[in-house]
Amino acid sequence: MFMSTGLPVPSGVHSFVDLVRQSLNLDILVLANIWILATGAITSIRLAGNILHSFAEKTCLSTVHVKQDDPLYEEIVLWMNDHAFKRRNFRSVLAQTSKSSDDTAITRSLPEKLDADKLVSYKGVEDDSSVELKPFHGSRLFRFKRSWILFSHAANNHENISRYPQIEVRPQLKLQCISLSLSPIKDFLDEVRAYSRKVSVSNITVYRTRTNSREVIRWSPVASRPSRDIRTVILDKHKKKTILRDINEYLHPHTRQWYANHGIPYRRGYLFSGPPGTGKTSLASAIAGVFGLDIYVLSLLDPTVTESQFIRLFSEVPTRCVVLLEDIDAAGLNRGNIVPTKSRSAAAQSSPEPTAVAPSTTAVSLSGLLNAIDGISSHEGRILIMTTNAPQSLDRALIRPGRVDLHIQFELPSHEELRSLFLNMYSDISQNLADHAEEEKQRPAGLDDLAMRFAELLPERRFSLAEVQGFLLQYKRCPEEACENVSSWVKEMEVEERG
Ligand SMILES: Nc1ncnc2c1ncn2[C@@H]1O[C@H](COP(=O)(O)OP(=O)(O)OP(=O)(O)O)[C@@H](O)[C@H]1O
Numbered sequence: 001m002f003m004s005t006g007l008p009v010p011s012g013v014h015s016f017v018d019l020v021r022q023s024l025n026l027d028i029l030v031l032a033n034i035w036i037l038a039t040g041a042i043t044s045i046r047l048a049g050n051i052l053h054s055f056a057e058k059t060c061l062s063t064v065h066v067k068q069d070d071p072l073y074e075e076i077v078l079w080m081n082d083h084a085f086k087r088r089n090f091r092s093v094l095a096q097t098s099k100s101s102d103d104t105a106i107t108r109s110l111p112e113k114l115d116a117d118k119l120v121s122y123k124g125v126e127d128d129s130s131v132e133l134k135p136f137h138g139s140r141l142f143r144f145k146r147s148w149i150l151f152s153h154a155a156n157n158h159e160n161i162s163r164y165p166q167i168e169v170r171p172q173l174k175l176q177c178i179s180l181s182l183s184p185i186k187d188f189l190d191e192v193r194a195y196s197r198k199v200s201v202s203n204i205t206v207y208r209t210r211t212n213s214r215e216v217i218r219w220s221p222v223a224s225r226p227s228r229d230i231r232t233v234i235l236d237k238h239k240k241k242t243i244l245r246d247i248n249e250y251l252h253p254h255t256r257q258w259y260a261n262h263g264i265p266y267r268r269g270y271l272f273s274g275p276p277g278t279g280k281t282s283l284a285s286a287i288a289g290v291f292g293l294d295i296y297v298l299s300l301l302d303p304t305v306t307e308s309q310f311i312r313l314f315s316e317v318p319t320r321c322v323v324l325l326e327d328i329d330a331a332g333l334n335r336g337n338i339v340p341t342k343s344r345s346a347a348a349q350s351s352p353e354p355t356a357v358a359p360s361t362t363a364v365s366l367s368g369l370l371n372a373i374d375g376i377s378s379h380e381g382r383i384l385i386m387t388t389n390a391p392q393s394l395d396r397a398l399i400r401p402g403r404v405d406l407h408i409q410f411e412l413p414s415h416e417e418l419r420s421l422f423l424n425m426y427s428d429i430s431q432n433l434a435d436h437a438e439e440e441k442q443r444p445a446g447l448d449d450l451a452m453r454f455a456e457l458l459p460e461r462r463f464s465l466a467e468v469q470g471f472l473l474q475y476k477r478c479p480e481e482a483c484e485n486v487s488s489w490v491k492e493m494e495v496e497e498r499g
Helices: 011-024 027-059 072-083 106-109 158-163 183-198 237-251 253-261 280-291 307-315 345-347 366-374 416-427 436-441 447-457 465-475 481-497
Strands: 059-064 094-097 131-134 138-144 147-153 173-178 203-210 216-226 268-273 297-300 322-325 382-388 407-409
Touching: 011 253, 011 407, 027 059, 027 131, 059 183, 059 268, 072 173, 106 183, 131 173, 131 345, 173 183, 216 307, 216 447, 237 253, 237 280, 237 382, 237 407, 268 280, 268 366, 280 382, 297 307, 307 366, 407 447, 416 447, 416 465, 416 481, 436 465, 465 481
Parallel strands: 203 297, 268 382, 268 407, 297 322, 322 382
Antiparallel strands: 059 173, 094 131, 138 147, 147 173, 203 216
């Protein structure tokens, strides 16, 4: 009987129950009992599963946790998306605005030749690469070589993070396999690394500091872009060769062993000095490309980074990478109020006037920076590149050998360098030409003469390559026009300087 509880039941419920009973020929009480039993059974199976899983975890499962701020995290997610998740249909995915610089879709929907007078609105242009849908959270059991690996990626519990910021949050990415040894997962991780290297072979990733949701400052990838071709960096051939050889030798594993055998800390530092816009950052980026290294950019002027964080970040960079510390003079770094001593070489080339010392604008003191560079916790194996516009204002302690092993001075361009810039702008150096002679042969006829004329119309060692490049960008497709207009541009610049 339905009325067994003795509680009054609305007549509407009565008629609904009668309707179900008559039309389906089923007793709703029986249905309710079946439902209760099924729910109980499912809950028990789940519970048993959990108990079994935690028992297996303790006895026969090997587990590897990966923290979200480790570069491996992104690499594993990438591998899973491109392999294990590829053929499965997910209904809950992560939508991402694509950072890809691949313009194929846009190029397809535009006319082949650029019409200078026809303006294109990119709102209406189809860009099918702008949104990516990726499986993100969830579990997946997959076979790798001869082992079964369970990948689990839990969603971030933001509530817990904001409530208990001091508590170490459980790592969200977990790999497990039925084995008493970690070697199947180790093999898998090696494969993940190799795959990630293959995918980004011609790209360099730039890392900068970012404060995460737990208010902890960490390295974070901000861009992955094609590396700059070293041939496009204009610099005295001898200087370019010297630094490339030096880094090549330094990075070789034999050199590392040599340092270890001789008890010398395995570190190498470079100082790039020169006026603004002469190619210091461009060379650092091209070096990273040549040696397939990622760049970690630190700024002494970043107000969010304290001295201890600065030292920690320095010690957290990977073994082979470029750490770029830009404009170290701009931070007004000095030993408290002590006026920094001039370096011998810098003093030789600087003006006889004493250099005005800017007040310190950084949370990092000179001793903090020295500590980060070669203190006890400082990382070995990295390449440190510091750039400055005013080497004469740097403390000698900062640029002593061991901290700065090679000083590359950039100058305002000579006629020869201006000629090279012109040729760079108007020749197609996207082709992978093996030697210089081959490169010359491929140049459009007459370009060499134009380049010579252009360079001679400009005064030597007066304007930076960045300034001249800015002028040339107005005539991207018309080298002749650039030559015709360069003299009036020089006059304008001179008037501007005087004013
Ligand atoms: N030596 C050079 N070779 C090729 N391009 C250069 C060179 N110098 C400057 N440029 C061009 O000028 C622009 C600025 O160069 P870059 O940022 O490398 O200069 P910088 O010396 O680091 O300047 P700053 O001291 O202001 O940071 C870049 O777009 C680069 O292409």
